[in-house]
Amino acid sequence: MSAWAAEAAPAKVNLHLHVTGRRPDGYHLLDSLVVFAGVGDVVRARAGEGFAVAGPEAGALAAEGDNLVLRAARALAQAAGVSAPVGLALDKHLPVASGIGGGSADAAAALRLLNRLWGLGWPEERLAALALPLGADVPACVASRPCRMGGIGEALAPAPRLPAFGLVLVNPRVALATPAVFRARDGDFSAPAALPAGWADAAALARDLGALRNDLEAPAIGLCPPVAEVLDALRALPGCLLARMSGSGATCFGLFAQAAGAAEAAGRLPAAWWRWGGGLHAPPG
Numbered sequence: 001m002s003a004w005a006a007e008a009a010p011a012k013v014n015l016h017l018h019v020t021g022r023r024p025d026g027y028h029l030l031d032s033l034v035v036f037a038g039v040g041d042v043v044r045a046r047a048g049e050g051f052a053v054a055g056p057e058a059g060a061l062a063a064e065g066d067n068l069v070l071r072a073a074r075a076l077a078q079a080a081g082v083s084a085p086v087g088l089a090l091d092k093h094l095p096v097a098s099g100i101g102g103g104s105a106d107a108a109a110a111l112r113l114l115n116r117l118w119g120l121g122w123p124e125e126r127l128a129a130l131a132l133p134l135g136a137d138v139p140a141c142v143a144s145r146p147c148r149m150g151g152i153g154e155a156l157a158p159a160p161r162l163p164a165f166g167l168v169l170v171n172p173r174v175a176l177a178t179p180a181v182f183r184a185r186d187g188d189f190s191a192p193a194a195l196p197a198g199w200a201d202a203a204a205l206a207r208d209l210g211a212l213r214n215d216l217e218a219p220a221i222g223l224c225p226p227v228a229e230v231l232d233a234l235r236a237l238p239g240c241l242l243a244r245m246s247g248s249g250a251t252c253f254g255l256f257a258q259a260a261g262a263a264e265a266a267g268r269l270p271a272a273w274w275r276w277g278g279g280l281h282a283p284p285g
């Protein structure tokens with residue numbers, strides 16, 4: 001039996017999320033500054049067969065018939081004409097259906113990993129094109145580095161220059177389905193944000209983000225009132241520069257000046273919630 005190869009599947013965080021329009025097929029046009037946190041799932045692969053899910057959040061996927069890891073593996077095998085069997089494993093640490101793109105990150109990690117394992121050498125753009133039908137967040141997760149997201153999630157541009165900062169992620173342990181949150185949104189569409197070329201420090205970043213919003217936050221609170229409690233708890237943490245919901249929720253983030261301060265602050269939140277604090281995902285190499 002060959003050894004496992006592993007790939008990190010970091011959590012996606014939408015620092016702002018403006019819904020700018022709606023396509024005739026019902027998908028929404030978005031403008032978002034997306035970053036990836038230093039917490040996530042791990043996808044493993046080796047020559048062989050089978051699929052196993054383990055880890056603290058694996059239970060929520062027990063009833064899942066068609067895991068996104070398997071869908072991604074099938075899509076790549078078919079597109080690349082690979083017929084060799086592959087064994088896959090998923091270490092699940094991110095809460096499921098929580099607005100930090102766990103399933104999308106897993107699918108994207110599977111694409112990167114199998115691209116390597118099968119020696120395909122596909123460039124990132126080709127993987128991203130294959131990724132979009134798996135989910136609107138999957139192309140950004142293929143990149144797993146800070147980016148400006150447009151279109152329905154497929155139009156990716158480099159992010160402004162980011163300062164060092166810390167993040168706290170917290171989820172009240174209520175799953176929120178993305179389609180329901182988009183359906184609950186009403187009112188006018190937003191304009192895309194005007195962002196500078198970069199920020200000198202976390203305070204400047206928080207100040208500019210403070211003038212923006214997550215347009216899905218109000219509809220998510222309507223469906224899931226604990227989101228408002230989580231936001232209040234984040235705002236009450238010493239050193240929290242900004243608190244906002246990520247994606248379609250219910251996970252919210254707090255922005256801090258430093259990763260160490262964020263890690264310490266996360267420990268002060270109720271243990272009944274899923275919580276994490278630290279810095280951004282650091283890609284290998």
Ligand SMILES: C[C@](O)(CO)[C@H](O)COP(=O)(O)OP(=O)(O)OC[C@H]1O[C@@H](n2ccc(N)nc2=O)[C@H](O)[C@@H]1O
Nearest residue numbers: 026027028104135136137138152153178179182247248
């Ligand atoms: C809200 C975000 O988290 C922001 O990053 C993502 O756009 C969601 O991405 P995702 O979970 O990968 O979404 P998908 O699995 O592609 O779509 C789930 C459902 O969300 C809605 N959806 C999703 C993305 C988008 N741009 N417009 C939408 O209206 C659609 O009803 C869609 O059927």
Ligand SMILES: Nc1ncnc2c1ncn2[C@@H]1O[C@H](COP(=O)(O)OP(=O)(O)OP(=O)(O)O)[C@@H](O)[C@H]1O
Nearest residue numbers: 067068096097098099100101102103104106137247
């Ligand atoms: N590996 C996986 N991890 C999580 N969810 C999965 C996975 N495979 C399939 N799913 C299904 O995908 C749904 C969405 O999961 P995910 O955790 O990506 O949502 P999300 O956090 O709301 O994502 P987003 O931020 O992209 O909206 C789940 O409700 C689950 O049914």
